[in-house]
Amino acid sequence: MSNPIITKKYHFCASHKYGNADWSEEKNLEVFGKDYNTHGHNYILEVSVTGPIDQGSGWLVDLKKLGQIVKKYVVNVLDHSQIEEDIEWFKGKQPSSENILVWAWDEIAPRLERGTLHKLRLVExxxxxxxxxxxxx
Incomplete structure (x- = not known):
């Protein structure tokens, strides 16, 4: 029998600006278009965890504990931030959804007491x- 996967959604608002300091303004505009300007999104982060079901609780993960981890280390850090300016990890990196998920994975996965992080989805x-x-x- 395979293990179930449970998914919890979290919401945050953040702004970002794409740009490459090594490129001219023209090249940045050509590659990034309107996204070369500072703009924001109302993001939805979906966190999916898998693992065996605990026979005592009937759960594979305690959603309250999962929420505490995700909110403290990801949502509260990102919410109302200018991602590439306010979060050290993003200095010198593009504040793309792809990079946000790589960063978020590294913040969440090692802190889980039960279950294994299966997937992160970021809706932009x-x-x-x-x-x-x-x-x-």
């Missing part, structure tokens, strides 16, 4: 989302 707009299954996937 109604038509764009990014999935990440962890390093090496």
């Amino acid at each position: 707009t109604h038509s764009i989302y990014t999935d990440y299954y962890g390093p090496g996937q």
